[in-house]
Ligand SMILES: O=P(O)(O)OC[C@H]1O[C@H](OP(=O)(O)OP(=O)(O)O)[C@H](O)[C@@H]1O
């Protein structure tokens with residue numbers, strides 16, 4: 001792995017593919033233990049989580065369902081600012097164990113707006129699994145039940161995460177080089 005250029009910016013290797021896969025397997029194994037018999041519904045948030053969701057799901061040995069949704073941002077009232085709306089969420093969550101799959105919880109804004117909408121449907125449990133989080137960037141504190149890696153507040157690329165549409169296909173995670181932040 002070496003420094004790569006995407007659009008106008010340079011990125012350096014940060015988490016390798018083997019380390020990523022190992023951690024995701026560990027997360028899945030913990031979920032297998034904790035949620036056995038619950039037939040959880042996994043909800044993967046597109047676009048970024050598609051790789052994490054696919055790799056995580058392969059390691060699940062319990063009965064589980066998965067659904068992929070997109071969160072669209074639209075202008076709410078002045079007091080609420082931008083509000084997220086789920087597109088493609090057809091399942092009834094009442095009484096279900098629900099696991100949200102995110103690639104990254106950064107400021108926490110997305111989850112802080114979305115989780116209350118799901119709570120409204122009265123799931124039995126609402127669980128968050130995120131591959132990455134940036135504690136220093138968190139403005140809206142979110143409880144992450146299953147976490148892959150805590151990372152510094154630097155822009156990341158790869159393994160589902162993009163820079164202006166590119167880089168999602170990289171099997172490892174890169175970090176914007178310091179001088180360019
Ligand atoms: O905690 P926050 O600061 O709200 O950031 C986290 C959100 O940002 C990313 O999505 P993004 O909006 O980049 O969309 P994408 O997954 O389609 O690239 C990520 O997948 C989260 O949904």
Ligand SMILES: Nc1nc2[nH]cnc2c(=O)[nH]1
Pocket residue numbers: 104106154155156157158161162163
């Ligand atoms: N590509 C990318 N998308 C994000 N969305 C929230 N944080 C990030 C990040 O560090 N990188």
